[in-house]
Amino acid sequence: MTAARSRKARRTVKTELIERLAAIVGDKGLILDRADMLAYLEEPRGLYHGAARCVVRPSTVDETAAVIRLCNDYRVAVVPQGGNTGLVGGQTPDESGEQVLLSLQRMNAIREIDVGSDTMTVEAGVTLARAQDAAASVDRYFPLSYASEGSATIGGALSTNAGGIHVLAYGSAGDFALGIEVALADGRILSGLSKLRKDNTGYHLTRLFIGAEGTLGVVTAATLKLFPSPRAHATAFVALDDPEKALEFLHLAKRELGPSLHAFELIPRIGVDLVLRSGVGARAPFSDHHPWHVLLETSVFDGTPPEETMFAMLSKALESGLARDAAVAASLDQRAAFWRIRELLPEAQKHEGGSIKHDVSLPLQKIPQFLAEAAAGVECCIPGARPVPFGHLGDGNIHYNVTQPPGADRDAFLSRRAELNEAVHAIVLLHGGSISAEHGVGRLKRELLEQVKDPVSLGVMRSIKSVLDPNFIMNPGKVLTAR
């Protein structure tokens, strides 16, 4: 075939695929215009800029399955996307313009709330905030919560096994999924929407799709656990000398507060300073300056005033010299003001120029040593760069963000990302930690995963992928490098 004839044949196949997709999802479900596609092709950190053949927006599981079956027949790659808030580029198509972006946003029904079973069955495109509201409407609690919850979807959260601020008490996204419905790469529908809390009938298929980042199939719905609604909270901001004391304080808080402790966040002084000077309207928690802080919160389910146990625990921490100072929120406004400092940290860093970020986890005991060694490693690599390590200390998960030296050139700093990543990750691995705690692997860490994951585990992952997706159409080049 001549080059011109083969180009024409490719064009005909492309047109045919689009026509057949349109026949499945209708006009409302297909975006072809490049300007209209843009919002789906850029991701929050601006690291990847994708292109796509089209954006397909099915509204039912049957439509979703038909779209995937068709793409499989044509050997065209499918990139699933929920709220497009992922931080590792997993939801962004590559630059070829050949891939199909499959948005789950129209699959947003709350199919059932079964109060008697404490479960809720929702479609993949339901946002976390809506799932929380739906649970609250029947006096139940859905605890999965993080700053992007207004846009992040249940499908995306399960596919990244997202964490957030309540993992300490309730677990990560995957821990809420009792059952799951998935459209597989060959178009079959795996209907596993079980409400069972115990079901040991062979391999745990639901778990297989948790954290798979769209590489094994498309999650279309899930049955999620619901919990009793907390009646009240006690929230405290605590000042401490160093991470060693913060860790000891964590053990004290767990001992004294038991399962009511649901959040325990580490914040360095530089983090508070950055938030205060970024002009976003946050208030200083203390009049004095302190080197480190912890934001912690408890919930109670009966009429007990929650502040009582919090005060008793904080008195012990202050008397034993573990804590330098402590403030307990006296109102809902003050509680929100405390959380504002934590939530605005990533935003505040933007005002200081470029930041290079790491989402790592370590055995709890190793965190103080990691923080000291990583700070020394950063200084050695880029003198003057400012580590802003913060996050879910209660889960052993630190967002080890490094902000550029004051006044440095942003692009020159960011061009050293690989070098800095290597220095920080080497320390993480030395202490038995993970290079991705809660954000996933996506495109950002796929090469790194090849280097650090045990070869047998990687081999098993590839075997599973090749059985479920033999034509490699499901989000290729994410998590695992291409075949």
Ligand SMILES: Cc1cc2nc3c(=O)[nH]c(=O)nc-3n(C[C@H](O)[C@H](O)[C@H](O)COP(=O)(O)OP(=O)(O)OC[C@H]3O[C@@H](n4cnc5c(N)ncnc54)[C@H](O)[C@@H]3O)c2cc1C
């Ligand atoms: C401001 C901010 C704060 C954040 N805080 C946290 C935090 O505290 N903890 C935390 O864990 N994460 C956090 N994240 C990142 C988190 O991963 C995402 O917010 C969210 O979980 C992804 O959901 P999404 O619907 O946006 O998925 P997307 O970003 O659209 O997709 C993420 C991945 O899942 C895949 N995917 C999406 N939907 C499906 C589906 N239905 N079936 C199969 N695959 C699918 C995509 O292909 C991609 O690989 C934060 C992000 C932002 C922007």
